Amino acid sequence: MRVALVTSDALPLLHEDDRMLVPALAELGIAGQPAVWSDAGVDWAAFDALVIRSPWDYFLRIAEFRAWLDARRASGPRFCNAIEIIAWNFDKQYLVELAAAGIRVIPTIVVSQRDRPDIAALARGRGWNEIVIKPTIAGGGHGTRRFRLDGAEHHRDAIARTLVDCGLLVQPFLPEIMSEGELSLMFFDGAFSHAVRKRPAHGDYRVQGQFGGTVEPVDARAEWVDAARACIAAAPALPTYARVDGVVVDGHFLLMELEVFEPLMFLAHHPLAAERFARAIQLGLRAPAMR
Numbered sequence: 001m002r003v004a005l006v007t008s009d010a011l012p013l014l015h016e017d018d019r020m021l022v023p024a025l026a027e028l029g030i031a032g033q034p035a036v037w038s039d040a041g042v043d044w045a046a047f048d049a050l051v052i053r054s055p056w057d058y059f060l061r062i063a064e065f066r067a068w069l070d071a072r073r074a075s076g077p078r079f080c081n082a083i084e085i086i087a088w089n090f091d092k093q094y095l096v097e098l099a100a101a102g103i104r105v106i107p108t109i110v111v112s113q114r115d116r117p118d119i120a121a122l123a124r125g126r127g128w129n130e131i132v133i134k135p136t137i138a139g140g141g142h143g144t145r146r147f148r149l150d151g152a153e154h155h156r157d158a159i160a161r162t163l164v165d166c167g168l169l170v171q172p173f174l175p176e177i178m179s180e181g182e183l184s185l186m187f188f189d190g191a192f193s194h195a196v197r198k199r200p201a202h203g204d205y206r207v208q209g210q211f212g213g214t215v216e217p218v219d220a221r222a223e224w225v226d227a228a229r230a231c232i233a234a235a236p237a238l239p240t241y242a243r244v245d246g247v248v249v250d251g252h253f254l255l256m257e258l259e260v261f262e263p264l265m266f267l268a269h270h271p272l273a274a275e276r277f278a279r280a281i282q283l284g285l286r287a288p289a290m291r
Contacts, residue, residue, distance in 0.1 A: 001285060003080075004035040004047040007054040012036055015054045020267045024278035030285070037068055044076040049285055051080050051240075052262045059138045062165055066090075080284040081239045081260050088236050089261040092136040092169055098255065101234045104227065105255045106247070109170040110136065114163055119170060120152040128172040132205070133159065136167035139262065141208045146173055173205070174254075176247050182207045182256065185220055185228040186265050186273065187242045188280035192229070194270035195220035217269045227253035235260060240284040241277060 003025065007014050014022075014034045025032040035042050037055045044050065050072060058065040069090075073083050088094055099105040109122050123131050133155070134144040143162055145155055162168055181199040185192065194217070201212030209215075228244035235242070235258065243263035245256040267273040 001030045001048045002046065003030055003032050003281060003285075004042075004044065004050045004077075005032050005053045006037050006050055007034050008057045009036055009038060010057065011054045015264065017264055017267050018053050020274040021053075021277055024274040025281065027275075028278055028282050030278070030282060037065070044072055047077045049078045049080045049281070050076065051281060052086060054264075055262060056139055058262070059135065059142055062137055078285075080281055081241065082237055084236050085239050085260050089258065090137065091166065092134075092138075092257065093167060094258070095169070095255070098231065098234050098258065103231055103234055103255055104252055106171050106174065111163065111168040111170060113165070113167045115167075116160070116163070119155075119159060119168075120149045123149055123170060123172075126172070130173040132171050132173050133162075134169050134171075135162045135165075136169055137165070141206045141211060144206060146205055174247055174249060176249050177205055177207070180248060183218065183220075183224060183246050183248070183253070184266065185224060185244045185246075186270075187228070187232055187239070187244070188276045189240060189283055190229075190232065190238050191276075192220070192225050193273055193276050194266070195224070196266045196269050215266065215269070224248070224253050227255075231255050231258045232260075240280045241265060 005014055005018060005021065012034060022032045055065065079086060093110050095105050095108050096110055107126065111117055130148045132144060132146045145158065147155055159168065178200060181197045183195060183197055185195045187193060196215050197218040198207035199214050200207050204211055207213035231244050232239065232242050239260040243259040243265060245259060246253045247256060265273065265277060267277065
């Protein structure tokens with residue numbers, strides 16, 4: 001069996017964390033091969049499955065990546081996660097759907113693509129004084145901004161540029177991100193595996209490593225795991241792999257993002273994580289294909 005571990009030009013040999021998956025797959029008789037999604041020379045039909053790992057330029061090339069997904073859906077091998085999950089998770093507007101399903105989600109306003117609302121007025125209507133905005137199609141903190149409403153005018157042009165290509169999420173700034181950090185809970189085939197806490201650098205609010213954020217293992221409380229599992233259960237189908245990002249506010253786990261598209265799974269932070277991921281992929285290869 002051959003599996004394409006889909007990546008980008010910038011990471012042709014995968015992110016260092018994902019490289020741990022290759023020997024774990026080999027132990028199960030599965031060849032895991034890095035494959036750059038935008039490389040026209042890749043024979044995608046030669047693989048038994050595609051596992052989306054690090055195509056982290058997709059939000060800079062949205063139309064091109066959508067076309068690639070459509071082409072693979074039409075003629076390529078199965079996806080793992082299934083294509084229906086990937087398509088649903090591609091745009092962060094899924095948060096509205098999860099909130100409607102009863103999931104505790106960070107309060108969120110979704111601004112539609114090419115709309116031109118008064119962001120400050122929308123936020124004031126919710127009683128927010130400081131907000132975070134982010135594109136509905138993005139990753140790694142790209143395009144994320146934090147500001148007080150009295151400074152909203154300074155971000156008008158950036159907001160307009162974002163709304164050319166996709167929608168925009170508007171959320172209240174939660175100081176718990178800076179004091180307690182962001183939690184990420186990893187699941188494979190629906191089973192909880194491990195968790196980490198991501199903390200921003202001093203004075204920042206973004207937890208990603210490129211902004212100075214740090215990561216540490218954490219013992220997940222049962223109520224966090226239960227809340228994260230409920231998020232996964234609300235997805236269109238059971239994902240082979242999922243990362244649930246959230247923050248605890250007033251004792252409640254609030255969902256920030258349900259990552260079932262291309263999440264870093266922090267395999268290096270648990271000795272069995274790579275093996276668990278590999279076994280979940282093996283199970284996915286045996287299941288009926290969904291396109």
